[in-house]
Amino acid sequence: MNLAYLDVRHRLGRFIGTSLGVALLFAVVLAMAGIYLGLVDDATILVRSVRTNLWVVQQGTRGPFADMSRLDPSIVARVAAMPSVKRARAFTYQVMQREHAGRSLRFALVGLDFPVDRGEALALTHGRPIVQPHGEIIADASLGLAIGDTLHVAREELRVVGLTKQLLASGGDGLIFATVADAQLLAEDTPSDSIRAERERRTERLRQTDLGRAQPALEALTGDPDFRAPALASSPIAAVLVDVEPARADAVMASLAQWPDTSVFTSAEQEQLLLDGVVDKPRKQLALFAVILVVTSSLLIGAVVYMMTLDKTHDIAVLKLMGASPWRLGGLVLQQALAIGVVGYGIAVAIGVQAFPHFPRRVVLTEDTVMGVFALVLTISTVASILGIVHALRVDPARALEG
Amino acid sequence: MDALRAEHLEKHYGQGDTLVRALQDVSLRVARGSVVALLGPSGAGKSTLVKALGLVSLPNAGRIWFGDQLVVDNGRLLASVQELRRAHLGFVFQRSNLVPFLTARQNVEIACEIGGTSNPKKRALELLDWLEVGHRASSMPDTLSGGEQQRVAIARALANHPKIVLADEPTAALDKVRGRAVMELFRKVAREQDAAVVVVTHDHRTLDIFDELHEMEDGRLSPTALATVAAH
Ligand SMILES: Nc1ncnc2c1ncn2[C@@H]1O[C@H](COP(=O)(O)OP(=O)(O)OP(=O)(O)O)[C@@H](O)[C@H]1O
């Protein structure tokens, strides 16, 4: 006969009430874990989806995401010429905000080195990779764009030819892939205020060059937004993606590290940099919340189970006079704590499955998370039952004889 | 043969000025199949004696035998108290003390289970039938009358064929008729289960049921003739 079950059934209301309360706490714990995993996944998905071995970036910087990296495009050819390098690609990255169809569109623009890289490596849900050197983009569905939509930027028309799903920048913005040439065009198309500022800066830079001093008339040209003076070329790339034979990766990395104008990272390091920079703080906050919630749910379960045990003091004394073993009495308390935990967690998982997909932030609920938190729940319940168990074992059987 | 024997029990509470000598050189023998009453004024030490005999609150000195097994020597327990309770003892309390979240049948069944009875459910139903409350087997305690509760409690005390049944004012909460019915059950228990039954009671109207009467006064026990008590 299971005393824990029979007692719970006798006071079903209290049990269900407690389980529901605990369920809400556990649901938030699950959400915290899920949001964290979502953050990690979102933050690193770009690095993972471009599929390369090494990232060459500007000397002393930490790459295009965690830092501002500017490289001269000629480096691509230098890297490609190295032994053991299968392929070297230019890469640009910039977060921008533009008007589209009457709403403000915030996205991260990635430049692909067309025609070497047409975005074939991306997991497209609709459409096709880029085939034209100009005017075609692949966009993430989260931006609300559809195949055939046209984006008007920098007097250019960019047509959506392919769609991805859940391909986000570390900040949570959807990604748009264009050819490096288009990406650079877009990057230079800045809103009017900054255009004026940029114009002044260009003029200033021009005056500092020999060319500017010799030809003051050139200053008029800097007013033209399409003007690109070769000596003033400011269309750098952010990084070079280097595909090497895995076995030779260390050797290539070692020789790249000798170069005075570049720094080099493996893909894994680049992922880690992203996590350090972008995910670190939210992770600490989420972890803190999770700890508070775990402590709160332990206290809640502990208090309720302790009260349930106090209520049963007399019955426990009677059971002791029947010769009930400490195992049976301790087990009674432990089983009730576990029951509250397990039922509460079951409800929490159900809440999660129903509610998380509607969250504005991506919440990743993996089987590992569900099992991991379940183990935590069992631990919490066990710890929470200690006070009740101690009380049950200390009950003096003589209390049964008192009226 | 004696089912229960106690010799020279001493029990005191507190010390110095507040010292209470609740048991003073108490000796008692109860034969199998007999039912004895403990009488005496309030504070005489009746409950203290029952607690000592039931190993709930051990005496400071003296010896106790269950059958021919010495279980307490000079106030020290010689075997596992859980084992002794399961194997020898049944308690009936002033209030029925049924576990409120178990049905009548389950209240008896849990005692059978703790005692290691092979078919606890069957045994529980048999006991309830024997005590004439079989028809209330699946009722919760709070829906039973006082007399029915006390019968269930007696059934529970008998779960493991105890050779010693201890009852402390089992009829205090019952009216005259029901109180007498319960007392008669104790006699039935003693006779048919071959158990030694010790009952603390204040109810002088039911004394004819008992085989022996023992009067307590200030922690001392003295055997009393039925006639003496009846004259009170
Ligand atoms: N736990 C205790 N601590 C101190 N003194 C106690 C304790 N239990 C009992 N006593 C004292 O021991 C004496 C005997 O008490 P006991 O309960 O055995 O009396 P009783 O004969 O059962 O009385 P009643 O008929 O009122 O139940 C009393 O003076 C009581 O105050």
Ligand SMILES: [Mg+2]
């Ligand atoms: Mg008493």
